[in-house]
Amino acid sequence: MPLNFHRTPRAILFAAAAFMVVWLLIAGFPFVWTLWGSFKVEGDFFSYQGWIDAVAGRNTLAQTGHLVTLGAYRGVWIEEQFWKAALHTSIVTIAVVMVSLSFGSLGAYALARSGHRYAYWILVAALVFRAIPGIALISGYLLPFFRLNVWGYPPTAALVLVALNQPFTLWLLHSFFLTIPRDLDESALVDGCTRFQAFRLVIMPVMWPGVVTTGIFSFLTAYSDFVVCSMLLSDRNQTMVPRIVAFLGTTQETGRPMYAVAAVVSVTLPLFVLIPFFQKRIVNGLAGAVKG
Amino acid sequence: MPHRTFIAFIMPSLCTMLIFIALPLVSLAYQSLFIEAEKPIRVVQTCDPFGCHLESRVDSQALAKLRAQEPAGRFNGLKTYTNPSHLAFADVARIWRQPTGIASKLNQLFELPLYRALAFTLGYTLIVTPLSIFLGFGIAAATNTLPDGLRASITYVTLLPMIVPSVLGALVLFWMIDSRGVIGSALAYLLNEPDLSLKTSPTLTWVTLFVYGIWQSAPYAFIVLFAGLQSVPKDTLESAMIDGATRWARLRYVVLPHLRPLINFLAIISLMDNFRVFEAIIGFNAAANASSVSLLIFEDLRSSDSPLYGSAAASSMLTILCIAVLLLPSMVSNWKNFKLKAGA
Numbered sequence: 123m124p125l126n127f128h129r130t131p132r133a134i135l136f137a138a139a140a141f142m143v144v145w146l147l148i149a150g151f152p153f154v155w156t157l158w159g160s161f162k163v164e165g166d167f168f169s170y171q172g173w174i175d176a177v178a179g180r181n182t183l184a185q186t187g188h189l190v191t192l193g194a195y196r197g198v199w200i201e202e203q204f205w206k207a208a209l210h211t212s213i214v215t216i217a218v219v220m221v222s223l224s225f226g227s228l229g230a231y232a233l234a235r236s237g238h239r240y241a242y243w244i245l246v247a248a249l250v251f252r253a254i255p256g257i258a259l260i261s262g263y264l265l266p267f268f269r270l271n272v273w274g275y276p277p278t279a280a281l282v283l284v285a286l287n288q289p290f291t292l293w294l295l296h297s298f299f300l301t302i303p304r305d306l307d308e309s310a311l312v313d314g315c316t317r318f319q320a321f322r323l324v325i326m327p328v329m330w331p332g333v334v335t336t337g338i339f340s341f342l343t344a345y346s347d348f349v350v351c352s353m354l355l356s357d358r359n360q361t362m363v364p365r366i367v368a369f370l371g372t373t374q375e376t377g378r379p380m381y382a383v384a385a386v387v388s389v390t391l392p393l394f395v396l397i398p399f400f401q402k403r404i405v406n407g408l409a410g411a412v413k414g
Numbered sequence: 415m416p417h418r419t420f421i422a423f424i425m426p427s428l429c430t431m432l433i434f435i436a437l438p439l440v441s442l443a444y445q446s447l448f449i450e451a452e453k454p455i456r457v458v459q460t461c462d463p464f465g466c467h468l469e470s471r472v473d474s475q476a477l478a479k480l481r482a483q484e485p486a487g488r489f490n491g492l493k494t495y496t497n498p499s500h501l502a503f504a505d506v507a508r509i510w511r512q513p514t515g516i517a518s519k520l521n522q523l524f525e526l527p528l529y530r531a532l533a534f535t536l537g538y539t540l541i542v543t544p545l546s547i548f549l550g551f552g553i554a555a556a557t558n559t560l561p562d563g564l565r566a567s568i569t570y571v572t573l574l575p576m577i578v579p580s581v582l583g584a585l586v587l588f589w590m591i592d593s594r595g596v597i598g599s600a601l602a603y604l605l606n607e608p609d610l611s612l613k614t615s616p617t618l619t620w621v622t623l624f625v626y627g628i629w630q631s632a633p634y635a636f637i638v639l640f641a642g643l644q645s646v647p648k649d650t651l652e653s654a655m656i657d658g659a660t661r662w663a664r665l666r667y668v669v670l671p672h673l674r675p676l677i678n679f680l681a682i683i684s685l686m687d688n689f690r691v692f693e694a695i696i697g698f699n700a701a702a703n704a705s706s707v708s709l710l711i712f713e714d715l716r717s718s719d720s721p722l723y724g725s726a727a728a729s730s731m732l733t734i735l736c737i738a739v740l741l742l743p744s745m746v747s748n749w750k751n752f753k754l755k756a757g758a
Contacts, residue, residue, distance in 0.1 A: 125516055132415050132561055134559060134661075135559060135560070138555075138556040138559040138560055139556075140551075141552065141556050142553070142556045142557070142560060142568065145552075145556075146568065146571045147573070148629065149571050149574055149575050149629070149633075150571040150574055152586045152587055152590055153574055153586065155596060156586045156589065156590075159589075165590070167595075168592060168594035168595060169591070169594055169599075169752070170594055170599075172599050172600075173596045173599065173600065174602070175458070176440060176596065185736075195423060206511065215700065224426070225426040225427040225430060226421045226427060226481070227424060227429060229423060229424045229427030229428065231421045231426075232415065232419070232423035232424045233424065233725075235415050236415045236420050237415065237479055238415075238417075238420070239418070240740045244424070244428070249433070249745075250745075251431060251436075252686060253436045253437075253737050253738075253741055254435065254687045254734055254737070255689065255690035255707075255733060255734075255737070256496065256690065257690070257692065257708045257711045257712055257730075258442070258708070258711060258729075258730035258733050258734055259434070259435060259438045259439075259442075259730075260438075260711075260713055260715070261442065261445075261711050261714070261723065261726035261729075261730045262439065262441045262442040262727065262730065263434070263438055263441075264436030264447065264624060264723065265441070265445065265723055266441060277543070281430070281434070282434055284430055285430040285431055285433070285434030285435060286426055286435070288430055288431050288433065289431070292427060305435045317415070321423075342577065342600060343694065344577030345579070346578075346580070347579075348579065348580070348696075349582045349695050350691070353712075353715060363579050363581055366581070366582065366585070367581055367696060367697075370585075370684075375708050379589075382585070383589065386582050386585055387587060389579065389582060390578050390579075390582055393577050393578065394574065394577075395574060397569060397570060397574075397577060398747055401566065401569060401570060401573065404577075404637075405571065405641070408634060408651065409637055409638055409640075409641030410641075413430070
């Protein structure tokens with residue numbers, strides 16, 4: 123009797139599909155809802171009448187004459203000068219990605235090629251460092267940073283983010299370097315390259331997938347950071363995520379909660395648009411960092 | 415690779431880690447032994463047309479001098495650790511000696527700030543970690559069953575809760591469960607309780623935060639376990655089928671043993687991440703009903719007039735101690751596993 127290995131019983135298929143529909147709704151609907159609501163006035167998005175108002179936009183029509191309004195976006199980007207926060211976020215993010223990748227690739231290359239015991243211990247130490255909550259370390263930075271007069275500036279926050287992110291960066295890049303055959307750099311060495319030349323001219327050109335993947339994670343950490351930026355940046359240099367949290371404290375007047383909603387959509391939408399392009403790499407990176 | 419070359423390559427990376435991770439640990443330990451200097455008060459006599467009177471003022475000159483002399487503040491030994499806002503030895507002893515039942519004792523214990531924060535943090539870590547791995551496995555198994563063409567879209571939507579900055583993810587849900595939000599009003603309607611509010615009751619706040627935590631960390635488990643499912647040896651599965659193994663038996667004896675090392679690693683990483691919970695509490699504006707150790711540190715540093723560095727440092731040291739205790743058993747038991755992964 124031929125066995126059909128790959129056929130799934132109909133009942134199981136149905137259960138899996140039903141479960142998936144529920145999960146996808148739970149995972150995705152909140153964002154769709156918030157995106158939709160950000161074009162409405164407060165009376166619709168936060169309505170005592172139930173969800174109908176938010177969908178139909180009764181109050182939005184009454185107050186603005188249109189079914190959708192950009193009022194909240196105008197308010198947050200222009201009136202509240204959210205563009206400044208966006209600028210600071212880009213500065214911090216770009217700096218973190220660049221520095222973290224340069225330091226990380228050099229270090230991870232050495233770890234992957236060393237062959238000595240201490241390389242292993244450095245990796246273990248990195249894992250232990252990763253366990254320490256960021257906020258605990260930050261309470262150790264503040265006093266020294268004040269004394270050295272470096273508190274409040276984007277480069278400081280960027281450097282701290284690089285350091286806190288370094289353990290993960292090292293592990294991930296290290297696992298990518300391990301997949302590149304040693305013969306490659308060894309033949310370069312035989313041909314008379316120095317280690318650094320072998321690294322830069324022979325290994326890095328084939329490391330692009332690993333570097334891009336790690337770069338995405340560095341970008342995500344810096345872009346999403348709340349703890350480091352909110353504690354280490356002065357109000358003048360504040361980035362987007364802490365700025366939104368700061369809004370919430372002061373936005374009790376009418377219409378202001380919608381500013382926060384619009385700001386949240388402004389921050390998250392670029393991520394949603396970018397993910398499809400990098401999805402494969404994100405998935406491989408997350409799975410790869412664990413598999414090693 | 416010669417030692418010299420190794421050092422040259424690893425130097426930048428190692429230095430940032432030593433300066434910003436290892437060194438702060440030392441400064442934390444030192445800082446936790448000090449408390450803010452008392453402000454020197456000077457009594458001055460001020461006279462105006464209505465007469466003279468004595469007035470006490472902060473002596474700013476003396477304060478500046480004092481700060482220059484002792485930048486860390488006044489030496490306090492281990493007293494910060496034992497004071498009422500940390501380990502609260504005196505209060506714990508008082509509660510212990512009371513002739514009340516164990517339930518009442520625990521209730522009082524969890525009213526002390528550090529113990530209250532620890533209770534929530536540990537509860538969150540120990541509930542969210544296994545449940546998110548479980549949910550992640552469910553999503554991975556379902557995706558594996560469904561046609562391959564759906565994978566990319568399923569992965570896209572599943573990634574969303576994880577990719578969004580956690581404060582913002584919390585905010586999005588917070589607005590929806592608001593009594594004027596879509597979920598909040600729907601719940602009130604379904605349960606026929608117009609005054610239902612998820613924000614006022616501590617229990618419901620905890621449940622909300624736990625659900626949020628699972629929602630946010632399940633995608634990571636999904637990605638890792640889905641990759642693991644792809645690498646389950648087909649031969650073993652097929653021979654199990656020939657031997658008449660049921661679906662459940664295959665899962666129990668082939669798939670799960672194969673995923674075991676991945677699940678262990680996931681558990682360790684999730685423990686680390688869940689233990690630092692506090693952005694969710696900020697997003698849900700739930701500090702009144704839930705507190706975490708990270709939140710305690712954050713609030714010490716944010717305290718309005720002058721940050722409590724000594725107190726924050728002591729909380730940080732205790733936090734690090736806790737996470738070490740929590741992780742040590744699993745790290746030790748996975749030692750071999752790490753060795754393999756490190757390629758050593």
